[in-house]
Amino acid sequence: MTITPVRRTRVTLRCLRDDLQLELPPVEVDLGGLDHVLVGEARRLAPTAPRGQKRILSIEHPLVYRVRHGRWRGATWLESEAARFWLCAGAQREEGSGEDAYEQFAALHRAQRLLPDADDRLRDALERNARIIDAARDSIDAALPEAFDRRGHDIAVSFAGLVDARLHVAASDEEVWVAIATQATDGRFVEERLRDVLFGLVLTAAEAALWEPRADWPSGELAWFEVARLGLRESPS
Secondary structure (H helix, E strand, O other): OOOOOOEEEEEEEHHHHHOOOOOOOOOOOHHOOOHHHHHHHHHHHHOOOOOOEOOOOOOOOOEEEEEEOEEEEEEEEEHHHOOEEEEEEEEEOOOOOOOOOOHHHHHHHHHOOOOOOHHHHHHHHHHHHHHHHHHHHHHHHHHHHHHHOOOOOOOEEEEOOOEEEEEEOOOOOOOEEEEEEEEEEOEOOOOOHHHHHHHHHHHHOOOOOEEEEEEEEEEEEEOOOOOEEEEOOOOOO
């Protein structure tokens, strides 16, 4: 089955600092959700972009499109495969000024400073991981009591709607099994370091004294896209 990721609005770090004159917030903040009129207009256009937008003709490749709100002018680029709609540049057009914002954007492109770079993609990945980890804490708090109540049964849980997992508590209460998918629902892979953090959150919350990787599963088989760990809890004294 082909997974179609939901298109997201992003702002390049250069645009954020240089054009919008905004401070870089911590990774828990989604740059695409910032409270700025030009970012808001990009969010509005994102689901159907570039339909209804005009090209910046001075940029031949890739296809970069105009966005505007009041005196603000912007340049946007759709990274189709990653479902990211980028606000790459912004400028305010002063009344009576002969300066053309779109020529400024073309100059940025010629200097190879317009499109997102490796730092922008890293920031996107860090934000995504932060969302997953933050949501996982709430999901674990809700799912673990159910897993203990339904010993011997699998409990499905989803972290931020992106990473699927299963929990299984053995009848003795001493074994807590966790399986985590290696591919997220947005089609991207769940990197090993993120999985390690999620395993740690679950097994720490379950008060497991130690844990180990496993290639089996107590109620059946692991799916080909799952990895599992078994946590051992101390026996009641």
